[in-house]
Amino acid sequence: MRDILIGIDAGTSVIKSVAFDLEGRQIAFSAIPNSYESVGRTGVVQDLDRTWADAAKTLADLADKIDNLAHRVAAISVTAQGDGTWLIDKSGDPVGKGWLWLDARAGDTVDRLRRDSGDAARFAHTGSGLAACQMGAQLRWILDNEPSMLTGATTGFHCKDWLYFKLTGQRATDPSEASFTFGNFRTRQYSDDVIGFLGLEKQRDLLPEIVDGAVTHHSLSDSAAALTGLLSGTPVVLGYVDVVCTSLGAGLYEPGTDAGCSIIGSTGMHMRLARDADDVILNPGLTGYTMCLPVPDAYAQMQSNMAATLNIDWILSVAGSVLKSVGIEKNKAELLGHVEGWLAQSRDTSLLFHPYISEAGERGPFVDATARASFVGLETGHGFADMVRAVFNGLAMASRDCYVEMGPLPSRVRLTGGAARSASLRRILGGALGCAIQTSEREEAGAAGAAMIAAVSLGIYGSMADCVKDWVTPYQRPPEPADQAMAAHFDAVFPTYRQSRLALRPVWHALSHGASPASEQERPQ
Numbered sequence: 328m329r330d331i332l333i334g335i336d337a338g339t340s341v342i343k344s345v346a347f348d349l350e351g352r353q354i355a356f357s358a359i360p361n362s363y364e365s366v367g368r369t370g371v372v373q374d375l376d377r378t379w380a381d382a383a384k385t386l387a388d389l390a391d392k393i394d395n396l397a398h399r400v401a402a403i404s405v406t407a408q409g410d411g412t413w414l415i416d417k418s419g420d421p422v423g424k425g426w427l428w429l430d431a432r433a434g435d436t437v438d439r440l441r442r443d444s445g446d447a448a449r450f451a452h453t454g455s456g457l458a459a460c461q462m463g464a465q466l467r468w469i470l471d472n473e474p475s476m477l478t479g480a481t482t483g484f485h486c487k488d489w490l491y492f493k494l495t496g497q498r499a500t501d502p503s504e505a506s507f508t509f510g511n512f513r514t515r516q517y518s519d520d521v522i523g524f525l526g527l528e529k530q531r532d533l534l535p536e537i538v539d540g541a542v543t544h545h546s547l548s549d550s551a552a553a554l555t556g557l558l559s560g561t562p563v564v565l566g567y568v569d570v571v572c573t574s575l576g577a578g579l580y581e582p583g584t585d586a587g588c589s590i591i592g593s594t595g596m597h598m599r600l601a602r603d604a605d606d607v608i609l610n611p612g613l614t615g616y617t618m619c620l621p622v623p624d625a626y627a628q629m630q631s632n633m634a635a636t637l638n639i640d641w642i643l644s645v646a647g648s649v650l651k652s653v654g655i656e657k658n659k660a661e662l663l664g665h666v667e668g669w670l671a672q673s674r675d676t677s678l679l680f681h682p683y684i685s686e687a688g689e690r691g692p693f694v695d696a697t698a699r700a701s702f703v704g705l706e707t708g709h710g711f712a713d714m715v716r717a718v719f720n721g722l723a724m725a726s727r728d729c730y731v732e733m734g735p736l737p738s739r740v741r742l743t744g745g746a747a748r749s750a751s752l753r754r755i756l757g758g759a760l761g762c763a764i765q766t767s768e769r770e771e772a773g774a775a776g777a778a779m780i781a782a783v784s785l786g787i788y789g790s791m792a793d794c795v796k797d798w799v800t801p802y803q804r805p806p807e808p809a810d811q812a813m814a815a816h817f818d819a820v821f822p823t824y825r826q827s828r829l830a831l832r833p834v835w836h837a838l839s840h841g842a843s844p845a846s847e848q849e850r851p852q
Contacts, residue, residue, distance in 0.1 A: 329401040355393055386557060398558065414480040416479045436464050575772075577799075594632060595725065614690075615629055622792075629691075672710075757810065758810050758817050759821070
């Protein structure tokens with residue numbers, strides 16, 4: 328009996344394969360830590376062959392946990408980290424290493440393109456702002472600076488597309504990544520106007536066929552079957568990009584329920600549901616993403632913080648370094664155990680923190696590769712606990728900054744990602760947004776969303792709405808209402824947060840060029 332769906336979720340930190348029964352109950356999972364490497368000051372890349380080998384191993388490892396797995400798998404569906412540029416040649420071999428979404432080399436390219444008057448028309452097609460993480464900007468940078476990197480390349484993939492190719496031999500991408508990068512979100516197809524604006528007409532052939540996994544699937548190849556231990560011919564579904572799959576698993580799309588959705592992990596993603604193309608709000612700042620869902624005429628509008636829990640990792644690393652200098656060793660888990668105590672010790676002060684700790688800068692709700700983190704308002708009375716509180720508050724206000732750019736604040740936000748486990752973060756985020764926070768008992772939302780697409784593609788469910796009733800609704804915990812006193816505090820301080828991050832922008836730009844942000848009056852004549 329084919330009674331198992333497998334969702335592969337190849338994230339930035341971990342590659343997972345998760346097995347579900349046909350009604351959405353998780354059976355088992357296998358995971359391997361992912362790794363990437365830096366190139367120079369701003370480049371970040373990943374080895375394609377190792378990524379495939381790791382993904383294949385997670386599939387093979389599931390067989391040790393589930394009896395007769397190969398004969399029970401109804402389908403495999405794959406999603407992965409979004410953006411980036413993964414090139415292969417005509418034989419299917421990698422051309423160099425894959426550029427990740429963390430890669431910031433195209434920052435100056437994006438600045439130049441965003442100043443072009445044609446960017447508004449491009450934005451009207453894609454519904455998505457330009458950022459250095461995207462394949463379009465990265466290909467443009469390669470052409471302008473290192474064209475030899477494209478020698479021999481015949482296809483440009485994203486991470487999940489590469490894995491789908493290795494599973495099936497098919498060169499394809501999905502409608503979500505194709506349209507927000509190179510296409511028109513209304514048609515879910517490539518746009519010659521967008522490709523022309525990017526100056527990539529001669530690279531048009533690098534873009535693979537667009538395959539909608541919600542209605543189409545291919546077969547597991549003989550070579551992939553031999554490596555994974557699964558049966559050749561098993562249906563394989565190309566999922567949508569990881570944030571779309573995670574939004575499905577976390578409950579952004581649930582007919583009859585009006586909720587936003589935030590993923591608080593290494594990066595932060597904040598989403599509202601647009602129920603048709605006319606419901607998409609294109610902001611005047613030309614930022615954010617519009618990604619089609621695997622549902623007819625439905626879209627997820629997104630604003631994304633480049634760094635979310637990376638800011639918490641940083642403040643913990645500071646604490647760890649200080650303790651180590653006096654002979655006390657504590658690992659990350661032990662330091663996390665102190666966070667609740669630090670938050671309890673902190674004072675209710677106006678200390679601000681801008682959580683732009685990523686070397687790639689920021690992409691939501693504004694795009695600036697030079698953006699950097701900062702504390703504003705430090706006083707001698709502030710201690711480390713106050714700094715920890717400011718970091719958490721900064722994450723919450725960055726989330727609010729994103730939601731404000733997409734329209735009215737939601738009345739409820741469904742929260743997922745590693746940080747959703749933190750009661751303090753949920754309380755602080757609810758206060759900053761002035762809304763209820765709701766989490767799910769399902770932890771592997773991305774893999775579940777990918778498997779949900781497979782369930783609809785194979786006809787196990789007649790529609791995504793029917794699938795949601797089994798796979799999502801039963802797992803939602805009761806909403807946690809916002810703390811009204813905390814909400815009032817954030818209402819008062821948020822305008823200052825926005826004002827200060829706008830005022831700091833020329834400082835970031837000056838520092839990125841090794842200069843002091845002197846005023847016109849201070850500059851030598």
